[in-house]
Amino acid sequence: EKIHGILKQAIMHNKLTPGTLLxxxxxxxxxxxxxxxxxxxxxLLDHSGWVRQSGKNKAVVYPSRRELVxxxxxxxxxxxxxFRLTRDRICPEWIEEMREILRSAMEYDRQxxxxxxxxxxxxxxxxxxxxxxxxxxxxxLSEICDQMLRSNIIRYREQAESRHFLNEEHQQLVNLLExxxxxxxxxxxxxxxxxxPDFAVxxxxxxxxxxxK
Numbered sequence: 001e002k003i004h005g006i007l008k009q010a011i012m013h014n015k016l017t018p019g020t021l022l023x024x025x026x027x028x029x030x031x032x033x034x035x036x037x038x039x040x041x042x043x044l045l046d047h048s049g050w051v052r053q054s055g056k057n058k059a060v061v062y063p064s065r066r067e068l069v070x071x072x073x074x075x076x077x078x079x080x081x082x083f084r085l086t087r088d089r090i091c092p093e094w095i096e097e098m099r100e101i102l103r104s105a106m107e108y109d110r111q112x113x114x115x116x117x118x119x120x121x122x123x124x125x126x127x128x129x130x131x132x133x134x135x136x137x138x139x140x141l142s143e144i145c146d147q148m149l150r151s152n153i154i155r156y157r158e159q160a161e162s163r164h165f166l167n168e169e170h171q172q173l174v175n176l177l178e179x180x181x182x183x184x185x186x187x188x189x190x191x192x193x194x195x196x197p198d199f200a201v202x203x204x205x206x207x208x209x210x211x212x213k
Contacts, residue, residue, distance in 0.1 A: 003033065003041035011050055011060055012115050012153055020060045022051060049147050062150045068196055071144050076193050078141045080186055082129035087182060089131070095178050098127055102170050109163045114156040117163060118149055124170055148196060 007027070010016045022042060028035045042058045045051045049067075051058040063071070105120035122145040129141050156163050169192050176185040 003027075003031065003037045004044045006031065007041055007045060008050060011150065014153075014157065016060050018060050018062050021054060022058045022060065024057075048143070050150065062154065063147055068148060068151065071148055072193050072196050075141065075144050075148075076190050078137060078144070079125065079129065079189060079193065082132045082134075082137060082141070083186065083189070085132040085134065085137075086128045090128075090177055090180075092178075094127075094131065095174060098124060098174050098177070101127065102167070102174065105170070106167055109167065114153055114163075118152045118156055121152070121166060121170070122146075122149060152196075 007016070007022070016022070024035050024038045024042065028038045031038070042051060046053070046058060049063065050060070052061045053059075101120055101124045105117055105124065108114075108117035108120055125145060126138070126142060129138050132138070169188070173185060173188060173192065176188060
């Protein structure tokens with residue numbers, strides 16, 4: 001778990017970029033550990049989509065546009081289900097807690113800390129799911145958010161306007177919950193999630209630009 005966390009953090013902080021080959025022996029020597037925990041960590045990262053097989057080694061990857069389209073197709077009904085399971089229990093305390101998450105996200109934005117900004121944004125999206133109390137729903141949505149996180153971080157790092165746009169939409173979503181405009185909330189949430197697959201195209205262009213430099 002420790003090696004898995006180290007490697008995942010390195011990918012998230014762009015220390016291991018898409019296309020980087022991860023050689024078991026090299027990593028074990030760098031981290032001063034045996035090859036077994038490194039292999040186990042890479043298997044976990046492979047299962048969760050952070051790396052894929054490339055010849056004899058694993059390579060860092062990010063989701064394709066097709067994968068993000070499929071994630072969004074599943075994520076929309078899951079988040080709507082979380083909302084519908086909690087709608088009758090939404091209260092001022094929850095609204096304030098969601099606003100506090102957004103305040104943290106905006107502070108990370110101000111500090112240009114895109115990794116923690118992305119994590120806070122996903123925490124916002126998982127809030128109602130966690131309140132729903134359905135463990136399977138939370139586990140499934142968390143895994144999808146984790147898959148989308150990599151492309152989000154690259155986009156946020158390169159394009160500050162995407163963070164500002166997201167901040168505004170998140171604020172609007174909370175306002176709709178506070179005003180109990182349930183139908184408007186559902187429509188805006190679905191539209192909000194549907195934009196994410198387009199990020200993959202921009203992320204791909206960003207990475208190709210860096211490759212030419």
